[in-house]
Amino acid sequence: MANYSTSEFKGGLKIMQDGEPCSIVENEMVKPGKGQAFNRVKIRKLISGKVVEKTFKSGESVEGADVIELELSYLYNDGEFWHFMNNETFEQVPADEKAVGDAEKWLVEQDVCTLTLWEGKPINVQPPNFVELEITETDPGLKGDTAGTGGKPATLSTGAVVRVPLFVQIGEVIKVDTRSGEYVSRVQK
Amino acid sequence: MLVKRAELLRQVRQFFYERQVMEVDTHLLSQFGVTDCHLSNLTTEFKYPLPSANEKLYLQTSPEYAMKRILAAYKHDIFQLSHVVRDDEVGRFHNPEFTLLEWYRVGYNDNQLIAEVAELITELSDAPGTKVITYQHAFIEYLGEDPLTASGVESIRQRLIEQPALSDWMSRETDEDTILQVAFSEFIEKRFPVEVPVCVTEFPQSQAALAKIDKRDPRVARRFEFYYQGVELANGYNELSDPAEQRVRFEKDNEWRKKNGLAAQPEDTRLLAALESGLPECSGVALGFDRLLMVICGAKTITDVLPFSIDTA
Numbered sequence: 001m002a003n004y005s006t007s008e009f010k011g012g013l014k015i016m017q018d019g020e021p022c023s024i025v026e027n028e029m030v031k032p033g034k035g036q037a038f039n040r041v042k043i044r045k046l047i048s049g050k051v052v053e054k055t056f057k058s059g060e061s062v063e064g065a066d067v068i069e070l071e072l073s074y075l076y077n078d079g080e081f082w083h084f085m086n087n088e089t090f091e092q093v094p095a096d097e098k099a100v101g102d103a104e105k106w107l108v109e110q111d112v113c114t115l116t117l118w119e120g121k122p123i124n125v126q127p128p129n130f131v132e133l134e135i136t137e138t139d140p141g142l143k144g145d146t147a148g149t150g151g152k153p154a155t156l157s158t159g160a161v162v163r164v165p166l167f168v169q170i171g172e173v174i175k176v177d178t179r180s181g182e183y184v185s186r187v188q189k
Numbered sequence: 190m191l192v193k194r195a196e197l198l199r200q201v202r203q204f205f206y207e208r209q210v211m212e213v214d215t216h217l218l219s220q221f222g223v224t225d226c227h228l229s230n231l232t233t234e235f236k237y238p239l240p241s242a243n244e245k246l247y248l249q250t251s252p253e254y255a256m257k258r259i260l261a262a263y264k265h266d267i268f269q270l271s272h273v274v275r276d277d278e279v280g281r282f283h284n285p286e287f288t289l290l291e292w293y294r295v296g297y298n299d300n301q302l303i304a305e306v307a308e309l310i311t312e313l314s315d316a317p318g319t320k321v322i323t324y325q326h327a328f329i330e331y332l333g334e335d336p337l338t339a340s341g342v343e344s345i346r347q348r349l350i351e352q353p354a355l356s357d358w359m360s361r362e363t364d365e366d367t368i369l370q371v372a373f374s375e376f377i378e379k380r381f382p383v384e385v386p387v388c389v390t391e392f393p394q395s396q397a398a399l400a401k402i403d404k405r406d407p408r409v410a411r412r413f414e415f416y417y418q419g420v421e422l423a424n425g426y427n428e429l430s431d432p433a434e435q436r437v438r439f440e441k442d443n444e445w446r447k448k449n450g451l452a453a454q455p456e457d458t459r460l461l462a463a464l465e466s467g468l469p470e471c472s473g474v475a476l477g478f479d480r481l482l483m484v485i486c487g488a489k490t491i492t493d494v495l496p497f498s499i500d501t502a
Binding site for chain 1 (some may be wrong): 224225227277278280281283352353354355357358362364366367370371373374375396398399414415421475477
């Protein structure tokens with residue numbers, strides 16, 4: 001993998017730090033008028049998800065990380081691996097539990113997810129921002145209630161639990177924002 | 190913003206007209222660059238070589254050398270508002286091309302010039318009075334360490350290594366000035382009061398740049414810097430006038446450059462000739478005009494106060 005000099009630092013660049021692939025979130029150059037320049041950098045560790053600050057001496061090089069992001073559609077789970085497919089090459093990629101993590105509860109067959117691969121292996125799965133899922137369990141609501149009165153918990157077909165308005169019933173399909181885990185709307189079938 | 194900028198340009202000029210300081214406008218393209226360890230000239234090629242010049246020309250990182258040649262010849266107070274260009278500098282407080290306000294006062298020592306810089310900042314930005322502190326006292330006040338002793342520097346280095354963000358390279362760093370400069374940014378500058386301009390004086394002699402060494406305490410140089418609202422605004426000196434010492438500083442810079450994998454830069458022989466002919470006793474300062482405007486307008490980035498930044502130029 002190529003090395004990157006601090007002058008090539010920018011948001012999104014993938015570098016190795018502490019043996020872990022990282023993505024640069026923010027890069028600020030600090031340069032006294034008469035003195036050594038350095039880069040104050042915020043990096044996200046791609047496996048642990050932690051954001052840490054690092055200061056690099058300007059002009060130094062760091063090892064790049066062999067990280068790519070792919071848009072793949074979700075196929076199925078075989079009990080151990082979640083399988084994804086590249087819709088153009090039909091190549092299949094299995095992701096393990098560690099890579100899938102919390103995304104599991106938002107995986108809907110055929111939805112296109114963003115997979116981060118390090119040295120060819122998936123390390124992170126990001127579901128689409130919005131998914132549509134059926135409600136499998138929720139308390140029957142009271143008649144006449146409208147949205148905005150606090151709502152109730154509802155279990156979705158993937159096992160995810162979200163708060164929904166009281167009028168939403170079992171069997172209905174709802175749209176959920178996967179970033180916040182919040183109910184957006186009902187979906188007409 | 191353009192209106193504010195125009196107003197500030199006018200106010201700055203007015204400030205100097207009132208004090209009988211003459212405006213000069215020197216060249217941007219020069220046959221020499223700088224040896225400064227931490228500055229890098231952008232260069233360009235002239236297609237029609239002059240009989241007396243190289244094809245390679247340097248865009249000036251500051252008008253300092255040119256202004257000193259004028260000082261040597263005319264011994265007159267001068268100021269300049271000029272665009273300067275520096276390679277490798279881009280960020281929140283940096284644009285590769287920016288406006289520098291630089292002025293020289295004949296017969297002034299650095300304390301007199303510090304008073305004038307404080308006056309200018311107060312007049313233009315409504316800042317309250319300036320806090321003046323020596324480099325050594327700033328380290329003692331904000332960090333409890335003495336930057337002028339070897340044991341102090343080592344102890345400062347240990348404090349830096351304790352920072353997780355810095356541990357990787359600081360544990361191998363041996364350059365004392367680099368250690369002090371990083372510590373200054375990480376521990377000292379951040380702790381300055383924001384509501385008043387802060388002037389740091391008596392930088393260590395190893396960071397003298399083009400300032401005279403203090404006669405009573407040779408560990409420090411007659412160099413000062415102004416900071417205001419978290420921004421480094423100005424850098425000034427009681428100017429070095431001894432050509433032999435100037436030559437030594439050029440050589441030291443180039444030694445450092447070679448040791449650190451940078452190309453040595455030709456020494457500006459015309460500056461040396463001007464010093465030979467006699468630079469008057471004087472003090473000078475360079476102030477980042479765009480940064481002053483940032484502070485006055487409360488702008489977050491330098492891009493906000495430039496008509497066009499490098500991204501749109």
